[in-house]
Amino acid sequence: MNIIQKLLSINPFSRSGRRLAVCKGIVFHYVGVANQKAANVWNYFEKDCPADKHYSSAHYIIDLIGDIYHAVPDNEVAWHCGSSAKDPASGRIYTDWARKKYGFYANDPAITSPNYCTIGIELCIDQQGNFTPETLQAAVELAAKLIEENHLTIDDIGTHNLIVGWKDCPHPWVKRPSLFEEFKDKVKEKLGVLL
Numbered sequence: 655m656n657i658i659q660k661l662l663s664i665n666p667f668s669r670s671g672r673r674l675a676v677c678k679g680i681v682f683h684y685v686g687v688a689n690q691k692a693a694n695v696w697n698y699f700e701k702d703c704p705a706d707k708h709y710s711s712a713h714y715i716i717d718l719i720g721d722i723y724h725a726v727p728d729n730e731v732a733w734h735c736g737s738s739a740k741d742p743a744s745g746r747i748y749t750d751w752a753r754k755k756y757g758f759y760a761n762d763p764a765i766t767s768p769n770y771c772t773i774g775i776e777l778c779i780d781q782q783g784n785f786t787p788e789t790l791q792a793a794v795e796l797a798a799k800l801i802e803e804n805h806l807t808i809d810d811i812g813t814h815n816l817i818v819g820w821k822d823c824p825h826p827w828v829k830r831p832s833l834f835e836e837f838k839d840k841v842k843e844k845l846g847v848l849l
Contacts, residue, residue, distance in 0.1 A: 655722065655792060655795040655796065655799070656720065656721050656722060656792075657722045657724050657796075658721055658722065658723050658724065659724050660696055660723050660724065660725060661724065661725060661726065661727065662696070662699055662700050662711060662725050662726060663700060665703075665704045666704075666709075667703040667704045667706075667707060667708060667709050667710070667711075667733070668699040668700065668703040668704065668709075668710060668711035668725075668726075668732075668733065669699075669711060669725075669726050669730065669732070670730075670731060670733075671730060672730060672731040672770075673729060673730060673731070674728070674729050674730060674731055674770060674771065674773075675759070675766075675770045675771055676771050677728070677771065677772070677773060677804040677806070678755065678756055678759070678771040678772060678806075678810065679755065679756070679768075679771070679772045679773075679806065679810040679811070679812050680772065680773050680775060680797055680800050680801070680806065680810060680811050680812070681734060681735050681768070681772045681773070681774050681775070681812050681813065681814060681817065682775050682777060682793070682811070682812070682813050682814070682824055682827070683712060683734060683735075683774060683775065683776045683777065683813075683814045683823050683824055684776065684777050684778075684779055684785075684823055684824030684825055684826065685715075685776050685777065685778045685779060686779075686823075686825070687779075688779055688780065688781050688782075688783055689718070689778075689779075689780060689781050690778055690779075691717060691718070691778070692715040692716065692717035692718075692721060692722075692723045692776075692778055693717075693723070695715045695723075695776060695778070696715055696723050696725055698710075699711045699712075699725060709733040709736070710733055710734070711725060711726055711732040711733045711734060711774075712725060712726065712732050712734045712774040712775060712776040713725060713726045713727075713728060713732045713734075713773045713774050713775065714773075714774070714775045714776065714796060715775075715776045715778070716775065716776065716777050716778060716789050716792050716793055716796070717778055717788075717789070717792075718778045718779075718780060718786050718788065718789055719786075719788050720786075720788035720789060720791060720792040721792070722792050722796055728773055728800070728803075728804075731769050731770055732769065732773075732774045733769055734769060734772075734774030734776075734814070735767070735768050735769055735772060735774060735814055735817045735818065736763070736767040736768070736769050737763070737767070737817075737818045737820075737821075738763065739818070739820055740820075741818060741819030741820060742819055742820055743819055744819065747760075747763040747818075748760040748761075748763070748767075748768065748817060748818065748819075749816060749817060749818065749819045751812075751816050751817070752768055752812075752816065752817040752818075755810075755812070756768045756771055756772070759771045760817070768817055772812075773800055773804075775793065775796065775797075777789050777790075777793060777824060779825075779826070783825065783826065784826055785824075785826055790837065790840075793837070794837065794840045794841050794844050795844065797811060797841045797844075798841050798844040798845050801841070801845060802845070808838050808841060808842055808845075811838055811841065813827055813828070813834065815827075815828045
């Protein structure tokens with residue numbers, strides 16, 4: 655696993671420096687632009703978000719070749735899964751799943767959000783809109799590491815879609831949920847957990 659420490663500068667829009675209250679989960683996302691490099695995503699968080707006054711970031715960005723950019727320290731908040739739009743199923747800002755999983759952090763969006771209790775990971779996609787084997791292998795290794803470090807379980811791995819309901823993210827796993835289950839099985843294997 656090749657982790658490149660490249661922390662974003664402190665700024666209100668991508669790295670506020672606020673402390674993560676607690677770590678209750680790992681949330682996976684995808685970069686919606688095919689063949690986008692992790693370095694370009696990092697540059698977007700570093701330069702474009704502050705310039706456009708747009709809140710967006712993630713703790714980690716995993717490249718097509720499996721390199722992992724560490725953009726926000728694990729003990730700080732990244733802006734990756736907040737919302738102001740309602741989940742179509744629950745009619746509330748966050749899904750029933752998110753409210754059950756994150757409790758206080760998903761119950762009142764006027765006060766807080768799941769950003770304050772989760773680690774966000776962006777995955778780059780290839781020209782066909784899929785994750786490369788290298789991206790997935792790095793994601794498995796990183797997820798296993800974060801689970802061990804934060805005393806989490808496989809059930810603490812989620813997706814952006816599971817939290818907000820309306821966002822098709824990460825698209826490859828929303829489109830084919832069996833791929834997300836296969837991914838979690840690989841993380842279990844990495845951790846040595848019986849399937």
